[in-house]
Amino acid sequence: MRDTALAESAVTCWVLTGIAIGFLGLFLALPLLAVFSEALRRGVDAYLAAFDDPDTQSAIGLTLLIAAIAVPLNLVFGVCAAWSIAKFWFPGKSLLVSLIDLPFSVSPVVSGLVYVLLFGAKGLLGPTLSDWDFKIIFAVPGIVLATIFVTFPFIARELIPLMQEQGTAEEEAAMTLGASGWRTFLTVTLPNVRWALLYGVLLCNARAMGEFGAVSVVSGHIRGLTNTMPLQVEILYNEYNFVAAFAVASLLAGLALVTLVGKSILEWRYGHGLSAVRRR
Amino acid sequence: MSVAVQSWSPSWPPAIPKPGALPGFGITFGFTLTYLSLIVLIPLAVLVWRASGLGLDGIWRVATTPRVLAALETSFVISAAAALVNALFGMIVAWVLTRYSFPGRQPIDAAVDLPFALPTAVAGIALAALYAPNGWIGALFEPWGIKIAFTPLGIFIALVFIGLPFVVRTVQPVLQDLDREIEEASATLGATRRQTFFRVVLPALLPALLTGIALAFARAVGEYGSVIFIAGNMPFKSEIAPLLIVARLEEYDYAGASAIATVMLVISFAALLAINLLQAVSRRRMGDA
Numbered sequence: 001m002r003d004t005a006l007a008e009s010a011v012t013c014w015v016l017t018g019i020a021i022g023f024l025g026l027f028l029a030l031p032l033l034a035v036f037s038e039a040l041r042r043g044v045d046a047y048l049a050a051f052d053d054p055d056t057q058s059a060i061g062l063t064l065l066i067a068a069i070a071v072p073l074n075l076v077f078g079v080c081a082a083w084s085i086a087k088f089w090f091p092g093k094s095l096l097v098s099l100i101d102l103p104f105s106v107s108p109v110v111s112g113l114v115y116v117l118l119f120g121a122k123g124l125l126g127p128t129l130s131d132w133d134f135k136i137i138f139a140v141p142g143i144v145l146a147t148i149f150v151t152f153p154f155i156a157r158e159l160i161p162l163m164q165e166q167g168t169a170e171e172e173a174a175m176t177l178g179a180s181g182w183r184t185f186l187t188v189t190l191p192n193v194r195w196a197l198l199y200g201v202l203l204c205n206a207r208a209m210g211e212f213g214a215v216s217v218v219s220g221h222i223r224g225l226t227n228t229m230p231l232q233v234e235i236l237y238n239e240y241n242f243v244a245a246f247a248v249a250s251l252l253a254g255l256a257l258v259t260l261v262g263k264s265i266l267e268w269r270y271g272h273g274l275s276a277v278r279r280r
Numbered sequence: 281m282s283v284a285v286q287s288w289s290p291s292w293p294p295a296i297p298k299p300g301a302l303p304g305f306g307i308t309f310g311f312t313l314t315y316l317s318l319i320v321l322i323p324l325a326v327l328v329w330r331a332s333g334l335g336l337d338g339i340w341r342v343a344t345t346p347r348v349l350a351a352l353e354t355s356f357v358i359s360a361a362a363a364l365v366n367a368l369f370g371m372i373v374a375w376v377l378t379r380y381s382f383p384g385r386q387p388i389d390a391a392v393d394l395p396f397a398l399p400t401a402v403a404g405i406a407l408a409a410l411y412a413p414n415g416w417i418g419a420l421f422e423p424w425g426i427k428i429a430f431t432p433l434g435i436f437i438a439l440v441f442i443g444l445p446f447v448v449r450t451v452q453p454v455l456q457d458l459d460r461e462i463e464e465a466s467a468t469l470g471a472t473r474r475q476t477f478f479r480v481v482l483p484a485l486l487p488a489l490l491t492g493i494a495l496a497f498a499r500a501v502g503e504y505g506s507v508i509f510i511a512g513n514m515p516f517k518s519e520i521a522p523l524l525i526v527a528r529l530e531e532y533d534y535a536g537a538s539a540i541a542t543v544m545l546v547i548s549f550a551a552l553l554a555i556n557l558l559q560a561v562s563r564r565r566m567g568d569a
Binding site: 020027029030031080109110116117121145148152184211213229233256259268 | 312415463
């Protein structure tokens with residue numbers, strides 16, 4: 001069978017589809033399958049026993065805490081950035097937009113490094129901090145900072161293009177009708193961007209809970225104190241405690257799957273409420 | 281997740297000419313600038329300041345020690361190889377997902393983003409388990425004497441994994457919007473399907489393809505979590521530059537860590553710049569510069 005002028009032959013079609021599915025199966029499905037199969041290798045009891053470890057429990061708690069601080073802060077930032085960038089004109093706007101994206105082009109290790117250089121024992125503010133007896137590096141505040149850095153652009157970049165598309169006409173109408181600025185935001189702007197907001201929060205949260213490189217640099221890996229879930233995975237793995245490592249990893253893999261499903265639902269169902277690049 | 285897959289298009293000229301028609305500019309803009317400065321700009325400036333304390337020749341001395349050179353070479357060469365492999369397979373995946381319909385296409389499409397969503401440490405131990413000599417895939421290669429995990433080949437596998445979505449997600453929308461009439465015109469003029477693809481479709485996809493390659497490359501160069509579990513981390517063999525930064529930090533050698541980080545930033549920015557130029561050239565050749 002030969003290619004026709006307008007479409008590939010059935011053979012080409014099948015071969016290409018086969019290559020694509022084979023490639024995705026090898027690189028996406030197999031690693032995911034490996035996580036769950038390794039976690040359940042010694043049965044369900046061993047799997048569940050992994051979560052009896054108090055250090056693992058505290059790692060789960062810390063990860064939830066970090067996300068509960070970092071995500072709302074970046075949410076407030078994202079809304080403020082989008083409001084000022086999308087609803088007003090000022091010089092240097094596109095530079096500001098590129099600067100907001102900057103953390104995405106920095107290696108996670110470097111994202112952690114910059115805070116060590118600032119707050120570490122031999123860092124710029126290190127001596128001052130130790131005078132005050134306040135620890136940032138090798139403590140929770142450092143982990144929060146590094147997490148905020150790596151998740152910095154997620155919510156802003158969903159909101160800015162959408163709010164730019166939406167313009168200011170609706171808000172101006174509300175103001176003309178006598179609504180206050182705050183009420184206009186709550187009853188006009190917020191409903192207009194709610195799906196994009198949720199989308200951004202979903203992605204931001206997944207990265208906040210899963211970040212490894214940046215957090216690993218600032219955490220100091222103190223068991224039960226500064227270990228997040230990804231770091232706990234590393235420690236257990238390096239101790240050859242594979243079942244426990246993969247058990248914790250399976251929770252994170254579950255989070256990734258939930259994120260993907262939520263993201264797809266938003267794209268397919270509520271695509272009209274997302275910025276143009278997300279619509280399907 | 282979709283890290284800079286699509287550049288934002290700040291509508292220009294802006295649709296909002298009247299400053300001050302709405303309230304809240306001062307406080308939101310002020311907060312945005314303050315937060316951006318405190319979290320991102322000042323810390324990055326400290327890095328540059330710290331490295332500049334060494335002077336150019338000091339940075340050069342750190343960067344050209346054999347171990348650092350070897351790590352930089354490992355990082356950049358393997359990242360480039362992984363980005364190219366992703367270019368080829370990413371094109372095929374994007375093509376199949378936009379042009380063909382088959383059962384399960386939508387979930388498979390959604391799954392492409394998995395490397396963005398899966399924490400890198402999880403990916404790292406999963407890949408290490410798969411490609412270790414006793415793993416599902418490693419065992420297949422073991423009889424041939426090919427070791428994948430704990431060699432540079434393992435780094436390559438991890439970098440292919442984390443770079444996988446970039447090319448697919450940059451090429452897909454362009455392929456979707458591509459006017460089928462151009463292909464029909466090409467066919468009418470007597471081109472074979474193969475000629476149409478290589479001379480009509482591929483040039484139109486080239487800027488998006490290059491963007492995808494650049495993003496995958498940039499991500500791969502800085503990647504840490506998924507690599508260190510599978511790499512083996514042998515100095516001069518399978519040690520990546522980000523790992524060396526961590527090693528320097530653990531020795532409290534802040535200046536050395538900053539120097540390597542700065543060299544990495546400079547090389548990746550130079551590579552991105554080169555690819556941007558290439559992109560501009562290929563766009564101009566398409567006639568819509």
